[in-house]
Amino acid sequence: MELRTERMVLRRLGEAHRADMIAFYGDAEVMAIRKYGARDAAAASLAIDVALEHWQAHGFGLFAAHDGESGEFMGECGLRYVDDGDVVEVSYGLFPRFQGSGLATEGARACLDFGFRTLGLPLIVAYSRADNVASHRVLEKIGMEFMGREDRGTHGVVRYEARREP
């Protein structure tokens, strides 16, 4: 399955994306600000296995994000259970050359719409490192509400929420 936005195609993550995703999860610049840091190929592959199983178990998950015109792989976005499966989080990230032109916002918004309209989720959250200002801005632009800071891990995270409109 896939979602289309104005500039992107978001494709259900599959085996075909493994090499691209290993490169993405191994990119020091992309991962420096993320909660878990850059991953070597083995750790990245394990994370991809988890993401593929998530799709199998729940019928939704991460998408591989591609340029809608050139087809180039840009990064990821999607939805997944967090907090021991209690709640669904929106997640996104792009290679640096695709950042800064609203693409993360476009992808994240499509994922939120998919979660609320297609999946009927009542609540979607996002956890972002407290110092990841660009990510906070993305969450604000897609209409999510800042809920506060939590001391998780070494950096602290902030939690945002959005609820399905009645």
Ligand SMILES: CC(C)(COP(=O)(O)OP(=O)(O)OC[C@H]1O[C@@H](n2cnc3c(N)ncnc32)[C@H](O)[C@@H]1OP(=O)(O)O)[C@@H](O)C(=O)NCCC(=O)NCCS
């Ligand atoms: C966070 C990330 C996805 C943003 O991607 P992007 O394509 O640049 O995002 P957008 O262009 O849609 O929006 C970014 C917003 O943050 C703002 N921004 C970027 N860097 C900023 C900074 N250092 N301080 C303040 N605002 C900043 C931009 O100006 C823009 O806001 P605006 O439209 O009001 O001007 C990207 O930096 C990334 O992939 N980072 C690594 C992975 C990651 O952190 N993922 C999120 C994990 S929670």
